[in-house]
Amino acid sequence: MAKQIVIVGGVAAGPKAACRVKRLLPDAEVTVIDQDSVISYGGCGIPYYVSGDVADEKELRSTSFHMLRDEFFFAKAKGVKTLTSTRALSIDRTRKSVQVEDLPTGKRSDIPYDTLLLATGSQPVILPIPGNTADGVFTISDLHKAVAIKERLGKGKVGKAVVIGGGAIGIEMAEALTDLWGIETAIVEYADQLLPRIIDWPLATILEKHLRDHNVEVFLGEAAEEIVVEGGKAVGVRTGKRMLDADLVIMAAGVRPRADLARDAGLMVSKTGGIVVNTRMQTSDPDIYAAGDCVEIAHLVSGRRFVAPFGSMANKEGRVAADNMAGIPSTFKGGVGSFILKAFELSIGSVGLSLAAARAEGFAADFTLSSPSDRAHFFPGQDIVCLELIFDRKTRKVLGFQGTGPMNDALSTRIDAAAVAIAAGATIDDFGNIEMAYSPPFSSAIDPINAAAYIADNLCDGRMRQITMEEFYAWMADPGTHPNWQVVDVRHPKQATPFVERFGSGLWCSLPYEQVRDRYLELSADKTLILFCNAGSRSFEVQVFLDHVGLTNNLVLPGGFNVIRRMGADWLPVK
Amino acid sequence: MAKQIVIVGGVAAGPKAACRVKRLLPDAEVTVIDQDSVISYGGCGIPYYVSGDVADEKELRSTSFHMLRDEFFFAKAKGVKTLTSTRALSIDRTRKSVQVEDLPTGKRSDIPYDTLLLATGSQPVILPIPGNTADGVFTISDLHKAVAIKERLGKGKVGKAVVIGGGAIGIEMAEALTDLWGIETAIVEYADQLLPRIIDWPLATILEKHLRDHNVEVFLGEAAEEIVVEGGKAVGVRTGKRMLDADLVIMAAGVRPRADLARDAGLMVSKTGGIVVNTRMQTSDPDIYAAGDCVEIAHLVSGRRFVAPFGSMANKEGRVAADNMAGIPSTFKGGVGSFILKAFELSIGSVGLSLAAARAEGFAADFTLSSPSDRAHFFPGQDIVCLELIFDRKTRKVLGFQGTGPMNDALSTRIDAAAVAIAAGATIDDFGNIEMAYSPPFSSAIDPINAAAYIADNLCDGRMRQITMEEFYAWMADPGTHPNWQVVDVRHPKQATPFVERFGSGLWCSLPYEQVRDRYLELSADKTLILFCNAGSRSFEVQVFLDHVGLTNNLVLPGGFNVIRRMGADWLPVK
Secondary structure, eight states: OOOOOEEEEOOSSHHHHHHHHHHOOOOOOEEOOSSSSSOOOOGGGGHHHHTTOOOOOHHHEEEEEEEEBBHHHHHHIIEEEESSSSEEEEEEEETEEEEEETTTEEEEEEEEEEEEOOOOOEOOOOOOOOTTBTTEEEOOSSSHHHHHHHHHHHHTTTOOOEEESSSSHHHHHHHHHHHHTEEEEEEEESSSSSTTTSSOOOHHHHHHHHHHHHHHHESOOOEEEEEEEETEEEEEEEEOOOOEESSEEEEEEOOOOOHHHHHHHOBBOOTTTTEEOOTBBBBSTEEEEEOOTTEEETTTTTOOEOOOOOOOHHHHHHHHHHHHHOOOOOOOBOOOOOOEETTTTEEEEEEEHHHHHHHTTTTOOOEEEEOSSSOTTTTTTTTTTTEEEEEEEETTTEEEEEEEESSHHHHHHHHHOOOOHHTTBHHHHHHTOOOOOOOOOTOOOSSSHHHHHHHHHHTTTTTBOOOOOHHHHHHHHOGGGGGTTEEEOOOHHHHHHHHHHHHTTEEEEEEEEGGHHHHGGOTTSSSEEEESSSSSSHHHHHHHHHHHHEEEEEEETTTHHHHHHHHHHHHHHOO | OEEEEEOOSSSSHHHHHHHHHHHOOOOOOOEEEOOSSSOOOOGGGHHHHTTTSSHHHHTTBBBTOBBSHHHHHIIIIOOOOEEEEEEEEEEEETTTTEEETTTTTTTTEEOOEEEEEEEOOEEOOOOOOOOOTSBTTTOOSHHHHHHHHHHHHHTOOOOOOEEESSSSSHHHHHHHHHTTOEEEEEEEEESSSSTTTHHHHHHHHHHHHHHHTTTTTEEOOOEEEEEETTEEEEEEEEEEEOEOSSSEEEEOOEEEOHHHHHHHTTTTOOOTTTEEOOOOOOOSSTTEEEOOOTEEEBBTTTTOOOOOOOOOHHHHHHHHHHHHTTTTOOOOOBBBBEEEEETTTEEEEEOOOHHHHHHTTTTEEEEEEEEBBBBBBBSSSSOOOEEEEEEETTTTEEEEEEEEEESHHHHHHHHHHHHHHHHHHHHHHHHHHHHOEEEEEEOOOOOHHHHHHHHHHHTTTTTOOOOOHHHHHHHHOOGGOTTEEEEESSSHHHHHHHHHHHOOOOTEEEEOGGGGOOOOOGTTTTEEEEESSSSSSSHHHHHHHHTTTTTTOEEOOHHHHHHHHHOOOTTTTTT
């Protein structure tokens, strides 16, 4: 009898594993079970379907050669059997069978397996607040929800929307609602910044300003406490601080692994809810594999296990699971959390640990903040990327890398290169020698990723000392907290003058970069000098010189005005 | 007395090292010597200055904050002394001094050094053919030449141009001349393809077609034998096969390290002409360092030493040299030859070894050719990248990676990630798990780089067998050479029909992918079946199935029609 391979879950890891294992074992009978009526779709594309960038939901379910990935396709093209609208109820590990229910009829049956793969995915967190089931409240959990949202938008009955959650999906949905549909949209985020734990504050603030500039309201540090309902319909969201009107509420408060089936079968499931697997994607039962959003994988920087709910990881894990189900001992060692997001005209991404996360993990973490050109600064169309490199001062290992950039692939280029390096355990010295392909239309002779490493080297060896953006913003908001601080603006006087005029030269003085060697005696020896330029690099050069001549009470503001302009501030005299 | 650091060469590695070492040793006296009157410029930007993308040559000499990097700038801002129009004549290693000549006056003097850095760069190869010094013949060696070319163009007296050399600079110059100036331009290349040794034939052919489509004539396998001169002026280029009229001749036949100064001083110089340095960029004299185009570095894949004349490498090497001159034991381990080029609307790049180079080095090299979407195939604006991954069948190590793509950063993203992985000694299995940041606007759930690794895995393990593009093109040009071969076009009949009609179903038959499992008995068991689709992936799936049912005499055409359409061919019934 043919080997029976059963796969529970038909969105990403499941179909990938099914097709791969069928190719490896053409004699096997491969069956994919899914409770949904649609399978094998690009869930990450949902915001672009809602926005209208993707016209038809079928495009999310089609191959690159425009065939719909339905049951017929899997049977005919792949030789894989799919049971849609079929829920897996339980696993009998002794008899090696899965009890399923055909949802339309309620009929139950047992499907025997030789090898089983759980690819049960994740489900959105539904906040336990009043009104969470009202009409007009949606999670982004599957294609049906997406279709329902778009239908509602198409009827023109949505004027205002509230997105609960300032993570990736919340931000993508806010863009989708605002950009094409012109809906007044607000994001409510419980943490005091967007993308908490993933992106550090300065770059998250750049994102926040960008959203506001594109007419998305952003409320941080506010919990959604109630969805206000009238006549069964959501009409608003009440936070601890205000009432926000809304015809549509998107609940995007994160996802949680779907591991009940595994847990009920006695398989090992971690405290954070992910199915425990080894590097061959095998669960605690050697005949049962798991892959995708429902598992925990190793974080290659922190060493901790984490849930990485990305379609890209699901595909990799699914392939490794399939290999092992077919007797090929492939391994999946873990991930570094590569992440990228489009928000209107901005790209924002990260890999590894944020500074906050690295410190929470106990690393001797420090950071660089820089704002170089994304390609040769003389090449038309060049733009600024703002980059943060997180490193360990003791081991010199790079712990993380994150940034914002224009809406092209300039940032993703650097995030991806950093991801490979971080996964390989690279130090800041390795980063300094990363060989980004150079030509003026694509990069600069000193690529931003190399430049960030050089800064880290200077920080690590004590040649550079810096103030954080958080400290600088706090001081600018209330200069009285540090009456002894003074900005030395080393930019061209044309750029510095509006600041000097606004704040007075006692707080903000101008001394052009190329004049410092001649005029440094004009600086106050009894003040803490905060060195300020556009990108931070001139400030560092000035720091080296001032240190040399004994004016050592100085700090570089890393990233400089390029970063601040993008973060925004009430106190800025110029945009 | 202050430590004397002398640097010969003021373009890339020299200024970088000068500024770095001055920051590390603020007490030192740092002197940069250059025979040219202009220093510290982005030489790689010259084609974009000639094209007009960069309006003024001063932009190539300016910082990102718009200060001209002249003698004044280095003195005032950097504390570095520069002697321009000063030629280093010889090095007296015993007395530790450099004899120099002030070119305007002819005055000679000795400059003592404690540590010396040679950053003498490279010089263009001047072909030893008649007419090579005529008026109108240019190399792209410095900014003066660039200004002279642009002046000539601006006067409107150039109607036709010939570029000798189909390498990067030749192609960039051909674009510059054609695109803005509308000059009829031809490239003459001695090898039988563009970018020989760097890019393999299928992708070089894509570039060739793209150039032709943009009105650049391309003559391959032709040596320029004479520059025809009338009245002292170049009027054409005679090759072994034809006479090409030309008012302007660009000689772009490669560059050669400038190592005479080092050689004359008795420093070790390799057979290929590069100054020999260790990983600390130290020459055979421990007090003399060298960096940039004039040195040989280790190739991290082949193990051989090579010259890598890129501004990006010069900066890295210059920084490492500066560190060591200041007592910091930084190392530069070598390079992987990352390379990228813009040609009109095409990007083309590579890293590591080409297939041809890898085989010449004795590796058990094989390749994948694929043509996936550069981001989610449903995302607006997605485009095709054509990728080749070169790997060693014995060790499974990735030896190289190259591709073509649209003119954005989609290709550079993958080249850069591959560069980091190849430098780290990655296998195809490591490549399969490279964690490219995924979101539909930036990449696909199975990134092209992962997909290429999956194909390599299937090839390496014998699950996939392929025909080369070279073999396929040779056969299509003369089907009689293999009367037993037959294309099985598994695309949609709409796509296959024009081919079937053109070639007859004996040579080119149509059997849609999703019908193969039902209709495979219609295929000829006595023919060699060449499986044909758009990207190669459906062909592979069909191969697995046909093998399973015993029709094992079949081969995948990798990359499929997506690649062929971009390579072009006389025999194509559709564009």
